[in-house]
Amino acid sequence: MVELKTAAELDAMRDAGRVVGTILDTVRQVADVHVSLRELDEAARAVLREAGAGSPFLNYRPSFAATPFPAVICTSVNDAIVHGIPDDYRLRDGDLLGVDCGAVLDGWAGDAAISFVVGTPQPADSLLIDTAEQALAAGIAAAVVGARIGDISHAIGTIARAAGYGIMEDFGGHGIGRQMHEDPGVPNEGRPGRGMRLRHGMTFAIEPMLIAGGRDKYRTAADGWTLLTTDGSRAAHVEHTIAVTDDGPRILTVP
Numbered sequence: 001m002v003e004l005k006t007a008a009e010l011d012a013m014r015d016a017g018r019v020v021g022t023i024l025d026t027v028r029q030v031a032d033v034h035v036s037l038r039e040l041d042e043a044a045r046a047v048l049r050e051a052g053a054g055s056p057f058l059n060y061r062p063s064f065a066a067t068p069f070p071a072v073i074c075t076s077v078n079d080a081i082v083h084g085i086p087d088d089y090r091l092r093d094g095d096l097l098g099v100d101c102g103a104v105l106d107g108w109a110g111d112a113a114i115s116f117v118v119g120t121p122q123p124a125d126s127l128l129i130d131t132a133e134q135a136l137a138a139g140i141a142a143a144v145v146g147a148r149i150g151d152i153s154h155a156i157g158t159i160a161r162a163a164g165y166g167i168m169e170d171f172g173g174h175g176i177g178r179q180m181h182e183d184p185g186v187p188n189e190g191r192p193g194r195g196m197r198l199r200h201g202m203t204f205a206i207e208p209m210l211i212a213g214g215r216d217k218y219r220t221a222a223d224g225w226t227l228l229t230t231d232g233s234r235a236a237h238v239e240h241t242i243a244v245t246d247d248g249p250r251i252l253t254v255p
């Protein structure tokens with residue numbers, strides 16, 4: 001069952017998304033060489049507190065996880081694709097950092113992610129991140145009334161494959177609303193014209209996860225949460241929560 005949101009509900013989701021966008025902006029500003037991942041989580045917690053918002057990440061425990069998630073953001077460094085736990089690791093020059101964040105405000109969820117390089121970027125990392133952002137933009141652009149989920153997937157996958165990158169298997173975008181993770185899934189690769197037809201008031205988190213080495217597989221780190229590339233290559237993850245509307249796609253997770 002996919003809930004179609006009213007105009008007021010979309011505005012409420014925009015308010016939740018604004019908190020998410022503000023957190024990601026804040027973390028990007030705080031992240032620097034020698035700053036610890038835990039300090040980034042603390043900065044994110046402060047924004048949530050200030051906004052009176054809750055975290056859908058904190059204590060989240062999906063079926064694949066052995067322990068509840070202990071933080072309000074995921075911080076995934078270099079060969080970590082997603083779900084990295086903010087710990088005492090201090091960022092180094094050239095690290096590729098993915099930050100994933102959620103917020104719940106007045107009963108509505110937002111979910112978004114950014115990837116960026118701390119300090120001086122290597123050209124290969126900049127290209128990987130740029131491509132992930134292009135794939136996200138293409139996926140969002142495909143999220144129009146009358147199109148289908150497969151059109152979003154196809155738009156993302158086409159850009160990722162053309163660049164020779166791997167597309168992380170098993171994980172992708174999702175419906176979002178009162179819960180962070182709702183039906184339907186929004187795969188990062190697929191066939192155009194297939195899947196659920198998009199209607200005004202549907203809301204999705206669209207999130208390409210690209211792997212530089214070109215393989216789709218991942219492995220789970222000893223902490224039970226962090227998902228790593230199998231070849232040690234770097235990965236980029238970017239995400240927005242968007243609404244399908246009669247006026248076109250509306251990005252909800254910006255400040």
Ligand code: MG
Nearest residue numbers: 100101111112
């Ligand atoms: Mg996310």
Ligand code: MG
Nearest residue numbers: 111205207239
């Ligand atoms: Mg998500």
